[in-house]
Amino acid sequence: MKPLDGIRVVDLTRVVSGPVCTWFLASLGAEVIRVDPPGGDVTWRIPPWVRADGEQSEALGPDDIGISYLRKGRGKRSVVLDLGRPEGADAFRRLTANVDVLVDNFRPGVMAALGLDYETLSELNPQLIHASITGYGPDGPDADLASMDLIIQGRSGLMAKSGFPDGPPTKAGATVGDQFPAALCALGVVAALRQRDIDGRGQYIDVAMLDSLVTMIWDEPLDLYRERGMPDRIGNGDPRGILDTFESQDGWITLVITSDAQFKRLTEEMGRPDLWELGPDIPIRAANRAEICEEVARWMAEQTTEELVARLHDIRVPAGAVASAYAAAEDPQIQHRHALVPLQHPHANEPSRWLAPAFPVKFSRANTDQTPAETLGTSTRSVLHDIAGFSEAEIDRLQADGVLG
Numbered sequence: 001m002k003p004l005d006g007i008r009v010v011d012l013t014r015v016v017s018g019p020v021c022t023w024f025l026a027s028l029g030a031e032v033i034r035v036d037p038p039g040g041d042v043t044w045r046i047p048p049w050v051r052a053d054g055e056q057s058e059a060l061g062p063d064d065i066g067i068s069y070l071r072k073g074r075g076k077r078s079v080v081l082d083l084g085r086p087e088g089a090d091a092f093r094r095l096t097a098n099v100d101v102l103v104d105n106f107r108p109g110v111m112a113a114l115g116l117d118y119e120t121l122s123e124l125n126p127q128l129i130h131a132s133i134t135g136y137g138p139d140g141p142d143a144d145l146a147s148m149d150l151i152i153q154g155r156s157g158l159m160a161k162s163g164f165p166d167g168p169p170t171k172a173g174a175t176v177g178d179q180f181p182a183a184l185c186a187l188g189v190v191a192a193l194r195q196r197d198i199d200g201r202g203q204y205i206d207v208a209m210l211d212s213l214v215t216m217i218w219d220e221p222l223d224l225y226r227e228r229g230m231p232d233r234i235g236n237g238d239p240r241g242i243l244d245t246f247e248s249q250d251g252w253i254t255l256v257i258t259s260d261a262q263f264k265r266l267t268e269e270m271g272r273p274d275l276w277e278l279g280p281d282i283p284i285r286a287a288n289r290a291e292i293c294e295e296v297a298r299w300m301a302e303q304t305t306e307e308l309v310a311r312l313h314d315i316r317v318p319a320g321a322v323a324s325a326y327a328a329a330e331d332p333q334i335q336h337r338h339a340l341v342p343l344q345h346p347h348a349n350e351p352s353r354w355l356a357p358a359f360p361v362k363f364s365r366a367n368t369d370q371t372p373a374e375t376l377g378t379s380t381r382s383v384l385h386d387i388a389g390f391s392e393a394e395i396d397r398l399q400a401d402g403v404l405g
Contacts, residue, residue, distance in 0.1 A: 002029025002366045009101040014041045017133045018105035019072035020182035026075030027359035027368045034076045038405030043068040054352030071356040073373025080377035080405040088403045095388040097124040105133040118204040129192045131205035149177035156213035164235040181212040251305040252322035265315040344372040
């Protein structure tokens with residue numbers, strides 16, 4: 001049994017934010033039905049592609065699938081419908097009349113233009129929960145603007161906060177402008193399902209990428225920081241204390257001092273009691289941060305990363321090596337947690353050598369294992385017949401008319 005067993009979700013999303021949200025829901029046990037246009041969305045066609053034998057393909061062949069689709073399509077069924085055709089939109093309405101949740105990430109107005117907005121669909125299914133991820137929300141002066149992760153990172157203020165003071169604005173190394181809204185949307189869906197358990201009614205959920213990143217950034221009191229003259233962009237450090245990255249003999253190491261006791265132990269390990277006098281408490285350490293960090297950097301530069309991490313762990317001071325993503329994949333702790341799992345092409349008999357993230361939440365009474373992504377349209381006929389209530393003759397007619405691709 002999984003937490004969302006018995007919950008049926010229609011996934012009308014593209015690219016990153018929406019597919020990640022519905023992948024979370026599939027990981028939790030929901031039956032997720034992905035609805036693609038004929039020919040698939042961009043993630044089906046964009047390289048790199050994976051062949052049925054699990055190897056890369058240099059050109060898109062009939063059995064090849066974009067690796068992004070393979071990753072985000074795990075645990076989902078695949079239906080192909082041409083929603084631009086009246087018959088396709090009607091089939092979609094009949095489908096959503098028999099599901100619990102709909103997730104889309106179109107720009108505002110697209111669903112209404114298709115006759116698939118919440119007002120229309122909720123008349124057919126008052127218990128429907130419809131979640132939409134957009135760049136800026138459904139209203140406001142810029143609601144109609146297109147958005148992607150980089151655009152949202154820039155506009156939210158995240159890029160201006162990232163990087164070093166003398167460098168240009170810098171984006172985060174991961175697509176946080178997509179990933180964080182995806183997680184919030186999944187949380188919203190689960191909360192709405194709980195509320196529906198109480199009152200029996202569905203609702204519309206509005207998740208804006210811009211709101212999501214602003215919420216994350218302003219978890220810190222930035223207006224207070226500015227009033228105190230603290231810089232917006234501070235590299236890897238923090239002007240409030242001894243928190244930074246330092247170069248070792250053979251790499252880089254992170255160090256975070258959060259208490260007086262930790263700093264005391266660090267100065268003793270360094271054999272530098274004079275540094276303790278420079279920072280016996282947080283305010284004084286913050287005032288003398290530059291001088292303290294200069295001495296810490298000099299000490300660390302004389303040792304290897306492995307030596308430093310071992311010494312600091314022994315004295316219970318938080319520290320760690322700065323690893324590449326590839327090195328992190330080989331980290332014994334990450335491997336022990338099965339944080340990365342091999343992808344499998346739906347036509348393959350065994351997993352490939354390409355890795356993808358596992359669902360990171362562990363349950364004591366449920367597993368979050370998933371089936372491979374389906375090829376386009378694998379479940380079209382069964383979903384239309386078993387869930388939407390179409391007869392075989394109706395499905396044949398839709399197929400003949402090209403509505404099903």
